[in-house]
Amino acid sequence: TMSDVTAAATPESGASAPKAPGAIAREVQRRRTFGIISHPDAGKTTLTEKLLLFSGAIQMAGTVKARKSGRHATSDWMEIEKQRGISVASSVMQFEFRDHVINLLDTPGHQDFSEDTYRVLTAVDSALMVIDAAKGVEAQTIKLLDVCRMRNTPIVTFMNKLDRETRDPLELLDELESVLKIQCAPVTWPIGMGKNFRGVYHLLRDEIMLFRAGEEKADGSFEIIKGIDNPRLAEMFPLEIEQLKTEVELVHGASHPFDLEQFLAGVQTPVFFGSAINNFGVREILSALVDWAPAPRSRNATVRDVAPDEQPFSGFVFKIQANMDPAHRDRIAFLRVCSGRFERGMKVKHLRLGREIKVSSVVTFMASSREQVEEAYAGDIIGLPNHGNMQIGDSFSEGEMLQFTGIPYFAPDFFRSVRIRNPLKIKQLHKGLQQLGEEGAVQVFKPVQGSDLILGAVGVLQFEVVASRLLNEYGVDAVFEGTSISSARWVSGDDKRVLADFEAALGHNVAYDAAGNLAYLATSNVNLRLTEERWPKLKFHATREHS
Numbered sequence: 026t027m028s029d030v031t032a033a034a035t036p037e038s039g040a041s042a043p044k045a046p047g048a049i050a051r052e053v054q055r056r057r058t059f060g061i062i063s064h065p066d067a068g069k070t071t072l073t074e075k076l077l078l079f080s081g082a083i084q085m086a087g088t089v090k091a092r093k094s095g096r097h098a099t100s101d102w103m104e105i106e107k108q109r110g111i112s113v114a115s116s117v118m119q120f121e122f123r124d125h126v127i128n129l130l131d132t133p134g135h136q137d138f139s140e141d142t143y144r145v146l147t148a149v150d151s152a153l154m155v156i157d158a159a160k161g162v163e164a165q166t167i168k169l170l171d172v173c174r175m176r177n178t179p180i181v182t183f184m185n186k187l188d189r190e191t192r193d194p195l196e197l198l199d200e201l202e203s204v205l206k207i208q209c210a211p212v213t214w215p216i217g218m219g220k221n222f223r224g225v226y227h228l229l230r231d232e233i234m235l236f237r238a239g240e241e242k243a244d245g246s247f248e249i250i251k252g253i254d255n256p257r258l259a260e261m262f263p264l265e266i267e268q269l270k271t272e273v274e275l276v277h278g279a280s281h282p283f284d285l286e287q288f289l290a291g292v293q294t295p296v297f298f299g300s301a302i303n304n305f306g307v308r309e310i311l312s313a314l315v316d317w318a319p320a321p322r323s324r325n326a327t328v329r330d331v332a333p334d335e336q337p338f339s340g341f342v343f344k345i346q347a348n349m350d351p352a353h354r355d356r357i358a359f360l361r362v363c364s365g366r367f368e369r370g371m372k373v374k375h376l377r378l379g380r381e382i383k384v385s386s387v388v389t390f391m392a393s394s395r396e397q398v399e400e401a402y403a404g405d406i407i408g409l410p411n412h413g414n415m416q417i418g419d420s421f422s423e424g425e426m427l428q429f430t431g432i433p434y435f436a437p438d439f440f441r442s443v444r445i446r447n448p449l450k451i452k453q454l455h456k457g458l459q460q461l462g463e464e465g466a467v468q469v470f471k472p473v474q475g476s477d478l479i480l481g482a483v484g485v486l487q488f489e490v491v492a493s494r495l496l497n498e499y500g501v502d503a504v505f506e507g508t509s510i511s512s513a514r515w516v517s518g519d520d521k522r523v524l525a526d527f528e529a530a531l532g533h534n535v536a537y538d539a540a541g542n543l544a545y546l547a548t549s550n551v552n553l554r555l556t557e558e559r560w561p562k563l564k565f566h567a568t569r570e571h572s
């Protein structure tokens with residue numbers, strides 16, 4: 026059997042017997058791995074806390090907030106370290122709900138919006154989109170949804186803050202459909218809003234869940250009244266119930282009925298209304314994730330697709346985080362398990378380096394603390410401490426040569442050129458930037474002409490982090506200056522001569538990134554468009570895959 030082969034290949038691995046394939050499949054089926062996407066202030070932190078309440082980790086309730094307020098502190102080195110130290114522990118949260126294992130991955134937002142934010146989404150199987158119902162679709166939501174679309178990630182939508190005056194719910198759905206280009210299937214519908222918010226009507230169950238402000242129940246259960254025609258409702262709030270009936274008719278006529286297939290294809294999103302701060306509608310979200318969102322699915326690798334319930338272990342690194350102690354240069358690589366069963370103490374192969382490592386120290390992320398992991402299955406995230414030899418995109422297996430694909434680098438939106446005060450430190454600068462580039466902290470471009478290095482990032486805080494880490498870890502006092510560059514595209518083409526001509530003609534704006542890929546650094550959108558038009562044989566890409 027498969028298990029014999031595995032055991033023979035790694036004789037010293039794990040003490041306990043490998044699980045039967047059926048047992049692995051059962052563990053996979055009960056896993057849900059998702060991330061929350063939202064614009065700052067829509068309520069992601071609040072909702073995360075409420076979701077954790079369901080796991081029984083009620084002591085968490087203040088923790089997420091404490092971490093967030095740290096974000097607004099000054100960004101000197103110790104502060105950044107402190108924040109990152111805390112966020113290592115809480116950037117992955119695992120909890121149980123209705124006999125399911127839920128992995129919630131934090132997608133950093135706010136000022137520390139970085140490539141991590143994007144790449145975390147390559148490690149999830151579904152996403153929860155939180156919208157402030159007073160504001161509707163906002164800029165960061167659009168960006169994050171675009172990334173979800175690359176893998177057709179199924180999206181559940183939560184319209185938050187119905188206890189406030191919000192925009193018209195029908196108009197909100199319209200905006201979602203037209204701006205985000207995603208079909209909306211309302212599952213609950215709000216009754217009133219703000220001071221007159223009475224609750225939500227469950228369109229599939231024909232039930233009304235009554236809202237009471239300030240009633241923050243840990244189990245999120247609110248009084249339920251069966252049937253929209255129930256006379257009790259007309260007694261309780263005659264005006265709102267009349268309006269509800271009219272709206273429900275409109276909704277049935279104008280919107281899409283919920284369709285599981287369409288949801289799983291990423292074409293349609295079920296929409297829930299509620300109020301995170303009141304824990305209202307949160308349990309419905311969690312149920313939707315458990316009932317509808319997909320368990321871990323097969324993943325593409327270079328040689329074949331890897332199914333989650335295969336016996337041998339495999340996974341890939343989607344994020345690297347420097348540890349708290351800069352003196353030790355310890356890093357934690359976040360690995361998403363893609364197949365098999367991981368067990369502490371087992372030997373796995375680091376495929377890029379062709380090296381076998383024994384994983385005796387691994388961290389997992391329970392809602393309440395950072396703990397040693399004993400076993401993990403597809404969908405789970407484990408943290409591998411290392412000294413800088415692991416990179417984003419690295420694959421691990423029990424020996425089979427496979428490289429998981431689809432872990433992208435995103436064209437940066439912000440650029441700086443780097444200068445150093447002490448020219449004797451040029452070597453350290455290059456070494457530092459090389460390593461920080463590999464870690465995914467920043468993108469480094471070396472123009473074909475000229476000696477300045479150009480740094481690129483998707484969030485400006487990345488530059489501050491890089492500057493302080495260069496100083497603290499490499500002893501390099503670097504100065505970052507603005508540049509005329511406004512966007513970057515990776516360039517490919519079949520004809521080597523055309524590529525060489527391109528390089529020669531536009532030397533100042535053509536550069537190589539840390540992995541040796543050719544890129545064009547444009548000075549404006551117009552400039553980019555003109556260049557694309559002038560070089561029709563070349564392709565310009567806004568993302569590139571890890572290589």
Ligand code: GDP
Pocket residue numbers: 063064065066067068069070071072185186187188189299300301302303
């Ligand atoms: P994040 O930036 O997306 O993490 O948002 P937070 O969870 O920090 O919420 C932003 C602000 O909105 C905070 O002041 C919250 O207290 C508030 N908030 C969150 N959910 C609700 C809600 O359901 N109703 C109201 N009225 N305010 C809310």
